[in-house]
Amino acid sequence: MAGKPKLHYTNGRGKMESIRWLLAAAGVEFEEEFIETKEDLEKLRNDGSLLFQQVPMVEIDGMKMVQTRAILSYIAAKHNLYGKDLKERAWIDMYVEGTTDLMGMIMYLPFQPAEAKEKNLALIIERATARYFPAYEKVLKDHGHDYLVGNKLSWADIHLLEAILMAEECKPDILSAFPLLQAFKGRISNIPTIKKFLQPGSQRKPPADEKFIAHVKKIFNM
Amino acid sequence: MSGKPKLHYFNGRGRMESIRWLLAAAGVEFDECFLETRDDLLKLQKSGALLFQQVPMVEIDGMKMVQTRAIGNYIAAKYNLYGKDLKERALIDMYVEAIIDLDELLMMYALQPADKKEQYLANIVDKATNRYFPVYEKVLKDQGQDFLVGNQLSRADVQLLEALLMAEEYKSDILAKFPLLQSFKARISNVPTIKKFLQPGSQRKPPLQEKDLPKVMKIFNLGQ
Numbered sequence: 275m276a277g278k279p280k281l282h283y284t285n286g287r288g289k290m291e292s293i294r295w296l297l298a299a300a301g302v303e304f305e306e307e308f309i310e311t312k313e314d315l316e317k318l319r320n321d322g323s324l325l326f327q328q329v330p331m332v333e334i335d336g337m338k339m340v341q342t343r344a345i346l347s348y349i350a351a352k353h354n355l356y357g358k359d360l361k362e363r364a365w366i367d368m369y370v371e372g373t374t375d376l377m378g379m380i381m382y383l384p385f386q387p388a389e390a391k392e393k394n395l396a397l398i399i400e401r402a403t404a405r406y407f408p409a410y411e412k413v414l415k416d417h418g419h420d421y422l423v424g425n426k427l428s429w430a431d432i433h434l435l436e437a438i439l440m441a442e443e444c445k446p447d448i449l450s451a452f453p454l455l456q457a458f459k460g461r462i463s464n465i466p467t468i469k470k471f472l473q474p475g476s477q478r479k480p481p482a483d484e485k486f487i488a489h490v491k492k493i494f495n496m
Numbered sequence: 497m498s499g500k501p502k503l504h505y506f507n508g509r510g511r512m513e514s515i516r517w518l519l520a521a522a523g524v525e526f527d528e529c530f531l532e533t534r535d536d537l538l539k540l541q542k543s544g545a546l547l548f549q550q551v552p553m554v555e556i557d558g559m560k561m562v563q564t565r566a567i568g569n570y571i572a573a574k575y576n577l578y579g580k581d582l583k584e585r586a587l588i589d590m591y592v593e594a595i596i597d598l599d600e601l602l603m604m605y606a607l608q609p610a611d612k613k614e615q616y617l618a619n620i621v622d623k624a625t626n627r628y629f630p631v632y633e634k635v636l637k638d639q640g641q642d643f644l645v646g647n648q649l650s651r652a653d654v655q656l657l658e659a660l661l662m663a664e665e666y667k668s669d670i671l672a673k674f675p676l677l678q679s680f681k682a683r684i685s686n687v688p689t690i691k692k693f694l695q696p697g698s699q700r701k702p703p704l705q706e707k708d709l710p711k712v713m714k715i716f717n718l719g720q
Contacts, residue, residue, distance in 0.1 A: 326594050326627055337586060343565065344589035351582055360573055364559060367566030372548050409547055 279304040280333040282318060284493060286486050287479045288381065289342045290330045292374075292436060294478065296346055298471035299432045300353035306477065312493050346370075350429040362424045369410070369422055369430040373437040376406045380440050384487045385496065395444060402441045407452050410434055414454040420461060427465065435462045443481055501526040501556040504540060506715055508708065509701045511564045512552045514599065514655055516700065518568060520693035521654045522575035528699065534715050565596075572651040584646045591632070591644055591652040595659045598628050602662050606704050607718070617666060624663050629674050632656060636676040642683060649687060657684045665703055 279297060283290035285308040297304050309315050309329065319327050325340045332339045335352075339345045350356040350366075357363045379398045386394050413422055422430040438459050441448045449456050463472060471478055482490070490496070501519060505512040507530040519526050531537050531551065541549045547562045554561045557574075561567045572578040572588075579585045601620050608616045635644055644652045660681050663670045671678050685694055693700055704712065712718075 325590060325631060326597075335583075337583070339586060339590065341590045341593035344586060344593050347589055348582065348586045351585070360570065361557070361559070363573070364561060364566060364570045367569050368547060368561065368563050371563035371566050375548070405549055 278302075281306045282309065282323075282331040282333075283329050284309050284490055285479070286482050286490065288330075288482075288490070291479060292377070292433060293330060293332060293342065293345055293349070295432055295436050295471065296349050296353075296355070296429060298477065299427075299465070299468050300349065300355060301467045302349075302353065304477070309493060312495070315493055343374075346429065355427065355429045355432070357424050357428055358426075362428075365423045366428050366430045369413070370433050372406050372409060373430075373433045376402060377437050377440055380444060384482055384484075385491075398441075399445055399448065402444075402448055403451065406437075407441075407449070407455060410458075411452045411454050414458060420458075427462075431458075431462050432468070435459060435468070440481075499527075500524075501554055503528045504531070504545075504553040504555075505551050506531045506712060507701070508704050508712065510552075510603065510704075510712075513701055514596075514658060515552060515554060515564065515567055515571065517654055517658045517693065518571045518575075518577070518651060520698065520700070521649075521687070521690050522571065522577060523689045524571075524575065526699070531715055534717065537715055568592075568651065577649065577651040577654065579646050579650055584650075587645045588650050588652045591635075592655050594628055594631070595652075595655045598624060598659055599662070602659075602666065605666070606706075606709055620663075621667055621670065624670060625673065628659075629671070629677060632680075633674045633676050636680055642680075649684075653680075653684050654690070657681060657690070662703075 279302065281290060281293065281304055283306070285306075294304070309318070315329070318324050318329070318331070323338050324331055325338070328340060330340065330342055330345060332345050334345075334348070339348060347356070357366050376398075379394070379401065383391065383394055383398065410422070417425075419425045421427055422434065435458075438449065438455060449459065462468060470476060501524065503512060503515065503526055505528070507528075516526075531540070537551070540546055540551070540553070545560050546553055547560070550562060552562065552564055552567060554567050556567075556570070561570060569578075579588050601623060605613070605616055605620065632644065639647075641647045643649055644656065657680075660671065660677060671681070684690060692698060
């Protein structure tokens with residue numbers, strides 16, 4: 275009954291990418307069914323498969339889960355990536371919400387009007403280097419551990435690595451003022467399951483190009 | 497050492513309101529420290545009290561918690577409003593995330609330019625009555641129970657009630673087609689802690705008045 279989780283989304287990063295990262299880091303194999311056309315999305319909606327008519331949707335453990343954070347929390351808890359108690363979970367939640375905000379800005383960049391792109395990119399870089407990265411650098415500095423919370427790999431570490439790599443795609447030297455984050459990046463990237471996910475041929479998706487953005491806009495009526 | 501939780505925000509609903517609801521529903525007394533000016537926010541930022549320079553911030557159990565969802569998760573789990581196991585939590589999370597989406601839509605209404613307001617309101621009503629409310633109506637219908645998850649009060653019920661009442665402020669008959677949501681609304685409003693919160697004099701905040709919008713925009717440096 276419990277087969278592999280099955281992911282329903284477009285063949286690109288979007289809101290599903292963090293879920294792919296988490297499953298991969300947890301060593302969980304998963305299948306993907308890609309929405310290629312508007313009709314594919316309509317079919318999922320008409321099937322009653324999408325609780326709020328939206329994707330991401332992940333079939334997992336007999337549930338058709340929707341809402342990105344709900345899915346991520348479930349996977350994290352199930353695979354021991356959510357800390358050992360309520361307080362550790364609180365810190366993980368706080369850190370993940372920060373990286374979610376940062377990655378959200380980067381994700382929406384291609385969907386902003388062209389004239390605002392330069393300004394928005396500058397804002398992303400400012401937020402990354404003045405708001406978010408300093409916070410995580412300080413966390414690592416203050417406790418001197420390898421991981422953000424509880425001296426053990428958690429969802430927060432995986433999410434931060436994803437955010438760092440995405441930010442570097444915006445500006446390759448964006449970590450130049452953050453030595454501990456650079457070391458963190460090297461360290462977490464070397465975890466076997468994550469290392470595997472970072473290699474070509476994995477289910478990790480590339481950044482969206484112009485053509486893909488147009489394709490997505492069409493499917494979601496944007 | 498751990499006194500009452502202390503909430504840092506401006507004196508209005510915004511992103512702090514669902515946290516006030518949750519604490520009140522759990523019967524937890526809390527203090528509030530209101531940001532009145534931009535300087536108040538800057539002072540808080542400079543003090544290092546805000547992990548990402550943002551509010552809401554809640555001092556609770558020795559932590560200075562930020563990020564609305566993180567705070568909500570912690571309170572719900574601490575006060576047994578988060579279901580009994582992983583699967584119930586998954587359902588609660590799904591329901592709550594959608595409610596947050598709807599809340600977000602409602603919250604952004606005040607920031608719309610005057611000529612866009614009518615269309616925006618139509619969109620809110622459409623999403624509420626065609627996407628969100630039918631789901632919760634169906635959940636209640638299929639289960640025939642008093643609460644959304646696990647036959648006991650959870651965060652999902654508290655946050656749904658909050659959203660229903662907020663939606664009615666935009667269109668008073670918005671629940672016309674949803675008899676089970678109407679009885680749900682009455683039932684959850686009668687839970688003693690919630691009933692108390694709904695009475696005048698509680699820490700529940702009123703909707704944002706047009707005249708207060710400039711002050712809020714100034715504190716958060718919005719829309720210059």
